[in-house]
Amino acid sequence: MGAGEVDEQQARAALARIARGDERALEELYRLYAPAVLAFASARLPDREAAEEVAADAWLGCWRAAPAFRGDSRVLTWLLGIVKRQAYVRMRRVRPLEYPLDDEAASLADRADGPLEVLAAQAGADEIMATLDALPCELAETVRLAWLHELPYAEIAQVTDVPVGTVKSRVSRARALLQKTLGRRI
CATH class of the missing domain: 1.10.1740.10 (RNA polymerase sigma factor, region 2, helix turn helix motif)
Known part of the structure; x- marks a missing residue:
């Protein structure tokens, strides 16, 4: 367990x-x-x-x-x-x-290694947070729930009141935008 x-x-x-x-x-x-x-x-x-x-x-x-x-x-x-x-x-x-950005960036530093922390190690927390905050609100929220809070897609769908397919597409779109902006594979 x-x-x-x-x-x-x-x-x-x-x-x-x-x-x-x-x-x-x-x-x-x-x-x-x-x-x-x-x-x-x-x-x-x-x-x-x-x-x-x-x-x-x-x-x-x-x-x-x-x-x-x-x-x-x-x-x-x-x-x-x-x-x-x-x-x-x-x-x-x-x-x-x-x-x-300061409070959220500080809270990220206290977390175990998740996708955002791995990115932060590669690109710097300020750059990651600025890029994440530049995303449309619904994409940023979905990514935070998926990567920072490590919620399954079904639970993200409950929190955000959208279908699971929408959660998947938001994560995919956010990942593509972050890759394009940061110039890295994530």
């Missing part, structure tokens, strides 16, 4: 306890997924403060919605769906002027 499976079992058990009102279980789930939740919020919002507020709102949403978790997806996928909805609500209230 891999570490991801253990985390998923632990997360599902914590979520079941949250549904029964166990605050310590929420702390446990927070320890498991807070970095991923904040990184996902940071990728969607213009500044760290906004991302932190959305992440906090998402944890509150997790507390409230835990009884409704059906188990059709991984807990992380379900949480990122809550973050996405919270970010959307926030973006409707306040339109961003720009998207800073």
Whole structure:
């Protein structure tokens, strides 16, 4: 049994306890997924403060919605769906002027070697992040979910509310654009 499976079992058990009102279980789930939740919020919002507020709102949403978790997806996928909805609500209230790179680039440095980290080692994190941020929003979001959060395509489809085929084509288009811009095979 891999570490991801253990985390998923632990997360599902914590979520079941949250549904029964166990605050310590929420702390446990927070320890498991807070970095991923904040990184996902940071990728969607213009500044760290906004991302932190959305992440906090998402944890509150997790507390409230835990009884409704059906188990059709991984807990992380379900949480990122809550973050996405919270970010959307926030973006409707306040339109961003720009998207800073520093916080997200820093969070990438803390991750294990995934596709973005391998690219970063070859081309430099600033160049990768600038190139990724230059992609159309839906492509950048899909690539972050696939490569940074390492979600399966089916779960990315759930988070983004698009068919799996659309997820595959977005990853393919993003890869082609990144290859063209960076001049490397990825």
